[in-house]
Amino acid sequence: MEKKKDIESYILGHIDPDDPVLRELDRETHLKVTGARMLSGHLQGQVLTMISKMIQPERILEIGTFTGYSAICLAKGLAAEGKLITIELDDELESLAQKYIKKAELQKNIIQLIGPALEIIPALNETFDLVFIDADKREYVDYYNLVFDKVKKGGYIIADNTLWGGKVLHPSVPGDKQTAGIVAFNELIKNDTRVEKVILPLRDGMTIIRKK
Known part of the structure; x- marks a missing residue:
């Protein structure tokens, strides 16, 4: 471990x-938000x-969206006049994310939507x-199925937490629907011949998927 x-x-x-x-956003998230470990952080953000x-x-x-860290990181690579749409269920996080999107001067590029992603x-x-x-x-499986036809040929889907703290190796705990969701997603991607895929052992696992 050391x-x-x-x-x-x-x-x-x-x-x-x-x-x-991003440093300030990281600090405020850890001070004020429950589950701050969900923030992407420096390495993954880079x-x-x-x-x-x-x-x-x-x-x-x-x-x-969570508190906006990954949205800011991704938006840095947008083409000129590009747009990033980010969806968050928890409306209590909206103002914090908005605050730092403005500090990053990306408010014209990032559109925040609040509500259930599946709806x-x-x-x-788009x-x-x-x-x-x-x-x-x-x-995750539902998200993937909903977005697939909206992704351009040659476009990419990146899924975070696909190693899920190693729980994917022992997924049979009764009632653990989060792990079951990740395992089902990983199996779906493994068997989907419409895409190329690789899992990076970065932090909690990050799968990069390219639509053929």
């Missing part, structure tokens, strides 16, 4: 530092930014270059 922490410290010491807005900059998407959909996604008349899934693990 070696893992040392490696993480080494990595963080050799990548670009968090920008001040990876999301890098992937977004590689793709240069015109349209991004994020399912699960909002079908109403979106096609997306990139989708980031990081919400209710029980609904």
Whole structure:
């Protein structure tokens, strides 16, 4: 465990530092929000930014805003005049995310929607270059099925927490619907011949899916 922490410290010491807005958002989230560990954090945030900059998407959909950290990271890679739509169920988090989206000067690029993603996604008349899934693990399969036809050919879907603390190795705990949701999602992606896929052992697991 100590070696893992040392490696993480080494990595963080050799990548670009968090920008001040993200550092402040990280700090306020940990001070004020229950479940602050759900925030993407520096390393994963840098990876999301890098992937977004590689793709240069015109349209991004994020399912699960939380306090806005990952939305800001992803929006940094948007093409000129690009838009990111982010969906969050918890309306109590809206103002905090909005505060930091404005501090990052991305309010013209990021559209916040509040409500159940399973109801909002079908109403979106958009096609997306990139989708980031990081919400209710029980609904990952449903999110994927709803967004698939809205993703452009050659577009990407990124799903977070797909190793789920290692629980995917022992998924048979009765009543553990979160783990069951992740396992079902992973099996779906494994067997979906319409896509290419890879799981990165980054933090809690991050699956990158490319639509053929």
